[in-house]
Amino acid sequence: MKYFVKRIKNKALRAKYNLPTYEPKQLQQASKMLEIHSAWKGLEQIIPDIIERFNLNTDSCLEFGTEFCFSTVALSNYFDKVIGVDTFIGDDHSGIKQDHYESTSESVEKFNNIHLIQSTYQEYIKNNEDQHDLIHVDIIHDYKHTYQCGLWAATHSSCAIFHDTESFMEVRHAVYDIAKKTGKKVYNYPHHNGLGIIV
Ligand SMILES: C[S@@+](CC[C@H](N)C(=O)[O-])C[C@H]1O[C@@H](n2cnc3c(N)ncnc32)[C@H](O)[C@@H]1O
Numbered sequence: 001m002k003y004f005v006k007r008i009k010n011k012a013l014r015a016k017y018n019l020p021t022y023e024p025k026q027l028q029q030a031s032k033m034l035e036i037h038s039a040w041k042g043l044e045q046i047i048p049d050i051i052e053r054f055n056l057n058t059d060s061c062l063e064f065g066t067e068f069c070f071s072t073v074a075l076s077n078y079f080d081k082v083i084g085v086d087t088f089i090g091d092d093h094s095g096i097k098q099d100h101y102e103s104t105s106e107s108v109e110k111f112n113n114i115h116l117i118q119s120t121y122q123e124y125i126k127n128n129e130d131q132h133d134l135i136h137v138d139i140i141h142d143y144k145h146t147y148q149c150g151l152w153a154a155t156h157s158s159c160a161i162f163h164d165t166e167s168f169m170e171v172r173h174a175v176y177d178i179a180k181k182t183g184k185k186v187y188n189y190p191h192h193n194g195l196g197i198i199v
């Protein structure tokens with residue numbers, strides 16, 4: 001019963017925070033991938049299409065929320081440098097964990113274009129005016145943090161992408177509001193739990 005109520009509620013929220021669908025022209029397999037579980041799996045196939053469609057440079061990518069670096073490694077196929085920022089202690093949605101910064105750093109040692117930073121996004125963005133070609137936001141999936149981190153991301157990148165627009169309506173709501181606030185274009189790729197795209 002609870003499940004059906006949630007489904008109906010989410011359907012209404014999807015309609016309220018309506019985002020145009022992103023239709024990739026091509027799906028491409030990535031050669032460097034980690035063999036671990038991640039809800040992000042599959043999205044690596046549309047990154048080249050996003051780069052081409054929006055004419056993005058590929059010098060610098062920043063990611064907020066790396067966890068065990070599935071998406072970080074996927075992104076490292078396409079950008080000269082990928083900076084991954086995470087507390088490495090998890091959160092209420094992805095699960096609270098023992099500090100795994102050391103072990104995760106070791107697991108991506110061989111990818112020499114990945115640079116991991118143990119920090120909250122709040123500390124990282126303080127007085128930080130760096131610009132990046134792409135920023136990926138995949139932190140705790142509540143409205144407040146997705147909006148706060150995502151607004152900074154959208155104003156410090158050519159393109160900001162947000163995971164879980166289909167599975168967390170608060171993420172979708174934040175993406176919708178950030179696009180409105182910045183006046184940027186917004187799309188949603190509805191597969192693999194959803195990817196919001198702000199350009
Ligand atoms: C859903 S996981 C990221 C999954 C990863 N992108 C992947 O594809 O496998 C969310 C991550 O966000 C991190 N996180 C949550 N709140 C954060 C914050 N305020 N600052 C930095 N990282 C945060 C958590 O530690 C967790 O590792």
